[in-house]
Amino acid sequence: MAFALAPDQENAYPSLITALCARDAYTRGHCDRVCALALEVGRAADLSAPSLDDLRIASQLHDVGKIGVRDTVLSKPGKLTPDEREEIKAHSVIGERIISETFLTNRDEVASIVRHHHEAFDGSGYPDGLAGADIPLSSRILSIIDAYDALTTSRPYRMAKSHLETMNILKHEVDTKFDPNIFLLFTKVIKASSARAS
Numbered sequence: 001m002a003f004a005l006a007p008d009q010e011n012a013y014p015s016l017i018t019a020l021c022a023r024d025a026y027t028r029g030h031c032d033r034v035c036a037l038a039l040e041v042g043r044a045a046d047l048s049a050p051s052l053d054d055l056r057i058a059s060q061l062h063d064v065g066k067i068g069v070r071d072t073v074l075s076k077p078g079k080l081t082p083d084e085r086e087e088i089k090a091h092s093v094i095g096e097r098i099i100s101e102t103f104l105t106n107r108d109e110v111a112s113i114v115r116h117h118h119e120a121f122d123g124s125g126y127p128d129g130l131a132g133a134d135i136p137l138s139s140r141i142l143s144i145i146d147a148y149d150a151l152t153t154s155r156p157y158r159m160a161k162s163h164l165e166t167m168n169i170l171k172h173e174v175d176t177k178f179d180p181n182i183f184l185l186f187t188k189v190i191k192a193s194s195a196r197a198s
Contacts (some may be wrong), residue, residue: 037193124176
């Protein structure tokens, strides 16, 4: 069950999605797919209704910080330089700041999920190097689903990978990038999900 938002809140984050999509046409489809699958995994993880609503909004807005990334970096077809990679990595912190300035009643929870969705289970992620259970549960869920969708869709710099190829790649990052328990739950959900790639 999702919580109803006041009119000013309801208009707050769709406008952010529209702004982001004006920068990067790929993003809307990506965020919609990530949101649908995140809710499937969130329900399987028995998240509470408020936590599911936090995850729903965070998954739709997880890339909103890319508004603050230069077009030449965001749409670059080739390999990024180290400085350009750092600029891309800043999108999670920029996204947190943007969401923190909205009128959403759950903006603090949503902003935290967005800030930490690139943390790694072993502490090697960013921006804060959090590890294990210190990473918000919804961020750990979002991390796996974001990676799955990114790998199974084509981008200017690479072709989409199959479901099997993607699962093999993700499996090798369990215990380092991904929470093993959340990954196990994800593998069960994706088997029967309409979001499963071919």
